[in-house]
Amino acid sequence: MPTRFVVIGGGLAAATAVSELRSLGFDGAIDLVAAEPRRPYERPPLSKGYLTGADDRESVFVHAEGWEAEYDVTPHLGVAARGIAEGRVELDDGTSLAFDQILIATGATPRPLPVPGGDAPGVHTFRTLDDADALRASLAEGGRRVVCVGSGWIGLELAAAARGYGNEVTVVTRSRAPLAAALGDEMGGVFRELHEDHGVTFLLERQVLAIETGSGDSATGVRTDRELVPADVVIVGIGAVPDTELAETAGAAIDGGILVDESMRTSVEGIFAAGDAANAFHPVLGARLRSEHWANAIASGKVAAASMLGRDAALDDVPYFFTDQYDLGMEYSGYAPLADDAEVVVRGDRRSGEFIAFWVQGDRVVAGMNVNIWDVQYQVQRLIRDRVAVDRTQLADSAIDLASIA
């Protein structure tokens, strides 16, 4: 029976795995190594309540202060793991730790803007508490010209926060609609209208060529293939790259993330991966899915912990994601890769701001998004998971209880 576990990472997947190991009864040693100098924390509040000032700093942490004693874990904070070989992990403070099993939950790093001036002062990428503090300092006074490059989830949440502080906000994106890659043009249009109603300007189908710095070295504008957009603050939200370097040192197979099976096992015996860094085989989808969402960090952290203890466990949840922007709250459940050419069926009135959109392939729901309607995501997930044969008219009819569609 293994007695020494090491968990690498300072996010939700790592923190969840530690608590799950203890709740499953593991009583051996656990070391947690995290590059950031603080106990593990969650990222969703960073671009929402923490950035706007509605949530305090303490609320972002996964476990309360005193967690080391509560979970009997030895933390190594502010220390990065550099290499894994022969049952030891080398840390960048010159020490190393022996392990029987190791979990790599190293997350992802924002993709930098690959243009001249892309890393100039005044250009923000966004992933950490430090990033949130820096951006809040730039936005909080209001009255600044903020340009968001990218129109994915984080770009739009940051645009909403920037507007909330009374800044002028322009979103520059190469897409035809915000969130087009995740939701398609039609439902992306819902978010476009939402932001436009709050005074955001969209420059769509633009290629960013450079960040201008004028005569100084700070960002003064975003040059696109069509115009120069003046800016005091530039936010880059163009996706994130999984942190796979550590797993590579161990010889684990990598392809768009650390490859793991449905039990979070990498190609190397005794090495597991979870969260944003892992590209997991999804048994229902029958394909790999690197999910970069909060619910996946929790679920994969739990499955990894169980697998490390030699138990049978598989991650087969319907992927789930949420966002909050202005007064819109939304939950998305489903298999985005299957929704690409699906038909969108809407239950309720889109313009009322309260509706459910279903992505339907043949007679099956492959994804669903409830907007400002709550406690229905389990019904939406049931339709997807159980592959319920649906009638589009019934699906669109709010008078028919979702639970009765079987």
Ligand SMILES: Cc1cc2nc3c(=O)[nH]c(=O)nc-3n(C[C@H](O)[C@H](O)[C@H](O)COP(=O)(O)OP(=O)(O)OC[C@H]3O[C@@H](n4cnc5c(N)ncnc54)[C@H](O)[C@@H]3O)c2cc1C
């Ligand atoms: C701003 C923001 C907002 C989000 N909002 C939502 C949302 O609304 N809804 C939703 O579903 N999802 C959201 N997400 C996604 C969700 O937060 C992520 O899926 C989740 O944080 C992934 O957790 P993780 O533990 O895998 O990785 P992370 O949270 O990225 O943690 C990885 C940690 O590992 C550390 N690390 C990396 N390499 C090493 C190393 N070599 N040694 C030691 N430590 C290392 C990093 O410093 C980091 O602390 C958001 C993400 C961000 C960034």
